[in-house]
Amino acid sequence: MTVPPASTGTPAPTGSPAATHHEVVVIGGGPAGLAGATALARARRSVLLVDAGAPRNAPAGGVHNYLGHEGTPPGQLLAIGRKEVTGYGGRIVEGTVTRLERLTGGAVEGTTTDGEAADAEPVGPRFRVGLGDGTTVTADRLLITTGLIDELPDVPGVAEGWGHDVLHCPYCHGWEVRDRAIGILSTGPMGVHQALMWRQWSEDVTLFVHTGPEPDEEEYEQLAARGVAVVDGRVTELRIERGRLRGVVLEDGHVIGREAVIVAPRFTARGGLLADLGITPVDQEVEGHVIGSHITADPTGATEVPGVWVAGNVGVLTEQVIGSAAAGMRAGSMINADLIKEETRRAVAARRRSARETAPVS
Ligand SMILES: Cc1cc2nc3c(=O)[nH]c(=O)nc-3n(C[C@H](O)[C@H](O)[C@H](O)COP(=O)(O)OP(=O)(O)OC[C@H]3O[C@@H](n4cnc5c(N)ncnc54)[C@H](O)[C@@H]3O)c2cc1C
16 A cells, blocks of 8 residues: 655655544545545544545546636646645545445444433444455445546547547536537437537537437437538547547548547446445436436435445536535535434433443432
């Protein structure tokens, strides 16, 4: 396990979990995990954040639509976040969580039938967390912020241009490619929607039908009315020269010059770990179309398993950086509230027990 890439002036994380038990272990150190860990550390909770160091927006030059940090390089924003977490006493280690286990000795929920708090006795932690290097730590609560995987269309050039000339999100990159020659690489039902959307940023938009459905009559009318060209036939590759996109190559060899290509990746939540706890990803839909799989939770991020929260893209596939950070903060504060409830319940039970033990026998 090694210390994460340094942020200047960061109060040094030790590079190891130090204590083996933490009130909360946060898994994933993107905007959601860092915001959650900051909220928890500021609430004076012992927090360990484990991060594998592969945030989703790493290929992008800057983070856009993040109030107060417009255009900041993704790595720089995360370095600021790490500094904030460690500045309040949270611990950060670089590593990959590979196993989660629910411990049977964990805290008991609820009260007994006679109204007495059931969990008066000190109880063990609820979860064991295993890292790839063999280290294990325990935790009372888990915050899972592992993000998602963008599954890109299997067309040569797409992966190479991803994040700079091959894009998906107009709020991340629309301004940067305004007025450029834009192509929409349709691979599913969102192609027409994307073409009409990106038309807001450029008058020069071409929809490549590729493997997507042929637009219907009404859609053709909409595309024509907005001046979007439609090209039938398969795309065989994106032509990239000296690191920049030059055009879209069709099956018949024609090359249509484009400066940016828009794709619709399938978004797959990095939620595999949660299977150990009995939580499995389900499909998420936008406008009636499945866009990928995610972990379901209530609006605070609480999953169906008590003690386990999610935040950011693992829970909501369409969440942006600012929304992921907000979700992480919200989940962190709800975890703190949940711990307070449990601590109060136990304190009341202990107080009643002590009163019973010291009461004079009549
Ligand atoms: C190319 C691109 C550009 C983008 N640009 C913008 C933009 O300009 N503005 C904007 O608002 N949004 C943008 N986004 C969206 C943005 O990336 C997400 O909203 C944001 O990253 C979600 O944050 P997160 O914390 O949920 O996940 P992530 O940022 O992906 O962080 C998840 C972290 O968890 C770690 N992890 C995963 N599994 C494990 C494990 N088992 N153990 C330990 N750690 C683990 C990962 O390594 C990663 O560091 C962009 C996305 C892409 C793909």
